[in-house]
Amino acid sequence: MHTLLPFLLTMIAAIVLLNMWASQLKIAYPILLVIAGLLVSFIPGLPQVSINPDLIFFIFLPPLLFEASWTVSFKEMKKWWRIIGSFAFLVVFFSALTVAIVAHQFLPGFTVALGFLLGGIVSPPDAVSTGAITRFVKIPKSTSAILEGESLLNDASSLIIFRFALVAVGTGQFIWQQAALSFLWMVIGGAGIGLLIAWIFVNAHKRLPLDAQSHIALTLIEPYFMYWIAEQAHCSGVLAVVSGGLFMSARRLVFLNSASRIQSFSVWESFVFILNGVVFLIIGLELPEIAEGLRVEGIPLSTAIGYGVLITGVLITARMISSYAALLATIIFRPGVVPRARSNRRRWLLPLLLGWTGMRGVVSLAAALAIPITLDDGTAFPNRNLILVVTFVVILLTLLVQGLTLPYFITRSGLFDGLIEDESQKQARQKMKQGLKQHVYQFLKTKYENELNGHTGLEKFLNQWEERAKATDDSWMNEKTKAIFVELLESQRQYLSELNKDPKIDEEIIRQQLYQIDLEEERLKII
Known part of the structure; x- marks a missing residue:
């Protein structure tokens, strides 16, 4: 041995x-x-x-x-x-x-x-x-x-x-x-x-x-x-x-x-x-x-x-x-x-x-x-x-x-x-990202309209949610905001799962975006 x-x-x-x-x-x-x-x-x-x-x-x-x-x-x-x-x-x-x-x-x-x-x-x-x-x-x-x-x-x-x-x-x-x-x-x-x-x-x-x-x-x-x-x-x-x-x-x-x-x-x-x-x-x-x-x-x-x-x-x-x-x-x-x-x-x-x-x-x-x-x-x-x-x-x-x-x-x-598939793949990726943006906006406006008013962190997230990972000041993040963000990420997963039923959407694109969402959720846990 x-x-x-x-x-x-x-x-x-x-x-x-x-x-x-x-x-x-x-x-x-x-x-x-x-x-x-x-x-x-x-x-x-x-x-x-x-x-x-x-x-x-x-x-x-x-x-x-x-x-x-x-x-x-x-x-x-x-x-x-x-x-x-x-x-x-x-x-x-x-x-x-x-x-x-x-x-x-x-x-x-x-x-x-x-x-x-x-x-x-x-x-x-x-x-x-x-x-x-x-x-x-x-x-x-x-x-x-x-x-x-x-x-x-x-x-x-x-x-x-x-x-x-x-x-x-x-x-x-x-x-x-x-x-x-x-x-x-x-x-x-x-x-x-x-x-x-x-x-x-x-x-x-x-x-x-x-x-x-x-x-x-x-x-x-x-x-x-x-x-x-x-x-x-x-x-x-x-x-x-x-x-x-x-x-x-x-x-x-x-x-x-x-x-x-x-x-x-x-x-x-x-x-x-x-x-x-x-x-x-x-x-x-x-x-x-x-x-x-x-x-x-x-x-x-x-x-x-x-x-x-x-x-x-x-x-x-x-x-x-x-x-x-x-x-x-x-x-x-x-x-x-x-x-x-x-x-x-x-x-x-x-x-x-x-x-x-x-x-x-x-x-x-x-x-x-x-x-x-x-x-x-x-x-x-x-x-x-x-x-x-x-x-x-x-x-x-x-x-x-x-x-x-x-x-x-x-x-x-x-x-x-x-290849025609390459072009359609780009269009599918663009469609998914645009759909996610609309989904995020509607989710926050519908469920947390009252919380949005006067809350600097949530307003910033609503307007520039794709850029929030670059922010150096995390003082606006509290437990309530974090819970809302985690719920939002779960809502995005459900949206992508439904989108994956579309036969024209490449599942690999969906999986890549889901992986990014998982990374974002883990980042939130250490803030």
Whole structure:
């Protein structure tokens, strides 16, 4: 323990430094993390880090999925549910099927079940990688919403494929009737359990006398409860966390106070950042052992890398085909919802962009590491080391090839130059600010008309409420005035919640303004 702890602390420090370096280079930090994971494997004398495969999912997946469900816009997901659903389920299944067929044909010793296992591992694109890469370029909100919604749901669909394939490999048989019933129970039961537990936690937050630190501590254990209880009921723990996270995210204004919302944002962002980095470095630490296992099995490392290149090509091709097939189907069957573009050239470039955003990441790594070392009968799990190498190569290539070229592709193609969405977003932001000003004025005039007369502080706030944070003299602020201001801020939140029902208003703009209101409320507490 005394030798392992300094090493773990060094890992976290390295992750922080890599993120700083990535920001300087203006590239996504997962790209440097996966390269660092590879380089770590060449360092001699490092302590061996071994994690029980059964614990991989439980340690890493719940918080990653929970945080993603809090950041995604559920309103945007509903708006683009058709294309999100097709990419999250149909495209994932098509990718897994394609990988299964190719693996069965070209990889030695791969049955169809083992091919589906590999397909389930490498089929879901990674939300963190895509978000980190697209941060350096401007893309329309609709496109980012599709990518975020897809990445949230495709983890569930791919891991369901992974679970069924794992059972098929272990038992040597696959009964379709039982699989169909199990699939329904995993989906319905998982979502139901997640919603039920989320409802319980929401009420616990509301009824218990918790401070900000206690609220945040409770949110840290909530995804683990959702995942564990769903898995105990043989449901999908992933769907439980996703559905529960979406339920709680939509009600964050109800059960969390301003201090909890502000502090939890930083805590969760740092927590998830460390988890992502640790997973990439863990695979690097296990690569020497994996390479030795390949040597014992008689598979040269260069051959395994070649298989990884093959599977990467299959995945990129399958996603490209799926993207254009989705656009064609939309044009034929739903022409009214075809994505708007200034020219046919840009319209046909959009599927190319969606197809090129299939970077793999931490979920694929966690799934590969979660493969048991042995089967139930004690025999070694077939081709486990080969699957791990192929997965790592897929992640490395998609991050390097697609990740490094995606910003250039977007900029060079001019696909999103002069977007109508950008202009409408500016108009929506202006509309929201103007509406808030009118709301503040009417609220004060209607409810506190008598208090306004002769009160220097409130009159100043009414006339210049946006400038009050710059005031150096706070002598006019008393407890009565502070209570009115807090009530006013809550009224603004209610106004923004109602405004968010407008489908034309970007939810991200609403969230940014709500965050500013939370900051203002916390500022009032220390005056």
